[in-house]
Amino acid sequence: MTAESSAAxxxxxxxxxxxxIYVPTPEFAGEAPYGLAVIETxxxxxxxxxxxxxxxxxxxxxxGVVYDHEDTHGAVYRAA
Amino acid sequence: xxxxxxxxxxxxxxxxSELAYRDLAAQAGRHAMDDAGIDSDEIEAFFLGTFSPGTxxxxxxxxxxxxxxxxxxHVPSTRTENACASGSTAFLxxxxxxxxxxxxxxxxxxAEKMTATPVAETTSILAEAADWENESKVGLxxxxxxxxxxxAYMHKYGKTRDILDAVxxxxxRNAMGNPYAQFHKLIGPEDIARSAMVADxxxxxxxxxxxxxxxxxxVVAADVAxxxxxxxxxxxxxGQASDSLALYKHDELTTLPAARRAGERxxxxxxxxxxxxxxxxxxxxxxxxxIVATEDLGFFGPGEGGDAVKAGVTGRDGRIxxxxxxxxxxxxxxxxxxxxxxLVEAAFQLRGEAxxxxxxxxxxxxxxxxxxxxxxxxxxxxxxxA
Numbered sequence: 001m002t003a004e005s006s007a008a009x010x011x012x013x014x015x016x017x018x019x020x021i022y023v024p025t026p027e028f029a030g031e032a033p034y035g036l037a038v039i040e041t042x043x044x045x046x047x048x049x050x051x052x053x054x055x056x057x058x059x060x061x062x063x064g065v066v067y068d069h070e071d072t073h074g075a076v077y078r079a080a
Numbered sequence: 081x082x083x084x085x086x087x088x089x090x091x092x093x094x095x096x097s098e099l100a101y102r103d104l105a106a107q108a109g110r111h112a113m114d115d116a117g118i119d120s121d122e123i124e125a126f127f128l129g130t131f132s133p134g135t136x137x138x139x140x141x142x143x144x145x146x147x148x149x150x151x152x153x154h155v156p157s158t159r160t161e162n163a164c165a166s167g168s169t170a171f172l173x174x175x176x177x178x179x180x181x182x183x184x185x186x187x188x189x190x191a192e193k194m195t196a197t198p199v200a201e202t203t204s205i206l207a208e209a210a211d212w213e214n215e216s217k218v219g220l221x222x223x224x225x226x227x228x229x230x231x232a233y234m235h236k237y238g239k240t241r242d243i244l245d246a247v248x249x250x251x252x253r254n255a256m257g258n259p260y261a262q263f264h265k266l267i268g269p270e271d272i273a274r275s276a277m278v279a280d281x282x283x284x285x286x287x288x289x290x291x292x293x294x295x296x297x298x299v300v301a302a303d304v305a306x307x308x309x310x311x312x313x314x315x316x317x318x319g320q321a322s323d324s325l326a327l328y329k330h331d332e333l334t335t336l337p338a339a340r341r342a343g344e345r346x347x348x349x350x351x352x353x354x355x356x357x358x359x360x361x362x363x364x365x366x367x368x369x370x371i372v373a374t375e376d377l378g379f380f381g382p383g384e385g386g387d388a389v390k391a392g393v394t395g396r397d398g399r400i401x402x403x404x405x406x407x408x409x410x411x412x413x414x415x416x417x418x419x420x421x422x423l424v425e426a427a428f429q430l431r432g433e434a435x436x437x438x439x440x441x442x443x444x445x446x447x448x449x450x451x452x453x454x455x456x457x458x459x460x461x462x463x464x465x466a
Contacts, residue, residue, distance in 0.1 A: 017235070017333055019227035020280040021219060025204040028219050033280075036220055038228060038328040048328045050219045061235045074218060 011067040012080065013039030013047065018059040028073070035059050037077070052076045081179045085305050085312025086462070088116025088298030089427040091420075094412030095262035096195040097292040101137050104294040105130075105191035106149040108417075112187065112296035113150075117309035120151040123298075124183040128159045129170030129190040130416035135205045137193050146189060163209035164365060165451030166190065167295070167419025168458035172318060174299040184301045190420030191294035202290055206415075209452045211326035223287055225327050225453040226366035227279035232333040233368060234281070236383070241281055243386025245269050247367040248285050248409060250395060255406025257437035260421075262291055262412030286367040291412035295421035311465030313427045316352065316444070318460040319345025327453040336454030339376040343448070346459040347378075354378035357400060357461070358442045359429055361422035363450040364407040373448050374402060377459070396439060404429065404437045419449035419458065430464040 018037040021028070028034070035051030037059055050073065051065055057079040059065070064080030090111030092104050099107065105128070113120060126147045134140040143157035160169040167190030174186040194202055207216040210225060234240065248267060255261035267285060275284040298308075305312040321341035323330055331337050347353060354377060362377070364370035371385040379400050380388050388394055394402035405411045405425040408418060426445035428434045443464045450457050 016328075017228045017232035019224050019231060019282075020277075021221060021224050022277045022279065023203065023221065023223065024219065025207050025216070025221060026200045027204070029200070031219075034219060036218065036224055036228070038333065046328050048215060048218055048220065048326070061231070 011041065013041045013049070013065050015039055015059055015061055015063050015065060016046070017061060020054055037065055039065055049075060049077045051078060053078050082181065083302035084175050084178050084299060084315045085302050086297050086315070086423065086427050087300050087305060087308040087310045087312050088112040088118070089424040090115050091260050091295035091424045092293050093260050094291045094293035094414055101133060101139060101191060101193035102145060102149050104193065104292060105146045105189050108191065108294035108296040109146065109150045109187055109189045112298050115310060116298040118298065121153065122185055123152050123155055123187045125155050125177055125186045126152050126157040127170040127173045127186065127188050128157070129167035129188070129420060130159060131161060131163055131166050131192055132205055133193070136197050146191070152187065162456040163451035164363065164415050165419055165449045165456040165458050166416040167421070168447065168449035168460065169419070169456070171297065171299065171420060171423060171460070172320060172458065175315060175318065178299065178301050184304045186299045187296065188299055188420060189294060189296040190417040192414035192416040193292050194290045194414060195292050199290065214326045221279060223279040223282050223366065226368055227282045228327060229333055229372065230281055230368035233372065236334050239386050243371060243390060244286055244367040245272050246386070246389040247364060247370045248272060250389060251364060251403050251407040251409040254396060254404050254437060255410035257435060258406050258411055261406045261410055262289055263410045282366055288365045288408035288413035291414040293412055293414035293417045295417045295424045297420060297423050297427065311431070313430050313465055314463040316461045316463045317346040317350030318458070319343060319349065320456070320458045321345070323455050325452055325455045330454065335372055335376055335382070336450065336457060338454050338457040339373060339448060339450060339459070342457040342459040343377045346461050350461040352444065352461060356444050357446045358444050359401045359404055359439045360446040360448065361405060361425050362402055362407070362448040364403060364409045365413060365450070367409065369450070370402065370407065377446065377448060396437065401439045404434065404439055422447040422449060423460065426462045430462060
């Protein structure tokens, strides 16, 4: 495990806004629908993160997300 | 600053065209010169607003290509690229050249050829106008960016998607009167309810289409304008502002801060206020974008723009008609052409030549052109010929 992904496992955030992408770019073909959320981390930083499993665990503004795993595109979060 | 006027305006029909990129651009340019009553040898400089011909049709270095097609012999030709605001940036470049005294007569063309490219690839090309490292690579699309705005807006102000429906329905209705529009098709809430989800909460009917098209204006110094047959549409003010490419880094997510800045600069230069504007052509790449635009431009307070559309305030006969052309949503959105097309519509309206979509008594028109999710914003304010 790299230092970067090890640090990522600690990450959580609060959802500021979100969407669910149904029509992705070719790079993400086969992965839709997936969530994208603008989050604020406990340190007060804003980020945009990809969120998996949104059909079973929907996102909501004010709700939490937590780092789940890494795939070929990078970090994947899930609704907390 | 030297006063600047528009003495020629023209555009092609938007939509899926059989014409090649260079032919679309040349047709618009030629018709704008015809409208001004001038020959190509009177043009002193050429600016082309275009977004990504390199990826759409394998053609970079497009400005001299189009200049040659138009028979503009050896004039300086320059391309501007600011994503979907490329066209209005080309127009401002022409103004700067005239204001600086370098040229008196300048041709501006905006053009894009998008339908020759598969849709999935087009989604990818457009996503390159976002922050690649922080957005596109993470999976964001352009509809996705505006979906983030729509979700934040509806949550903050307690609105439902009927405000988005109202924009799409109005703009499709307006486009019925525009012979240059891609769509001549009325839609209702039931069509929208049936349409496919693109990026929740935005459906296909919330999105502007993929289009081919070109638009052109002849821009001249006011002090030489009397030699042209057309009365000059006056440029009263303009403003351009920038922001981070990444939407999540904006100070606020329910407004485009750079559009507010660009609007403030344009109003200040023109010595006008939002209530002075008789019609506006705004950048409704997605339905939510029109609502946010009308608030950023000061027509309505924060959270009030959606209800104003529903109440008909922005209809053609309303207090402040917005997108009488049909907007990007229904007129079409050939990316590089859009900013110039907004100026063409404003010129038609201010000359009283907009046919059945004419806004009665139009004296002041505003255009609002946005690149990306608000990283480039250009606002211009134009006045009826003196």
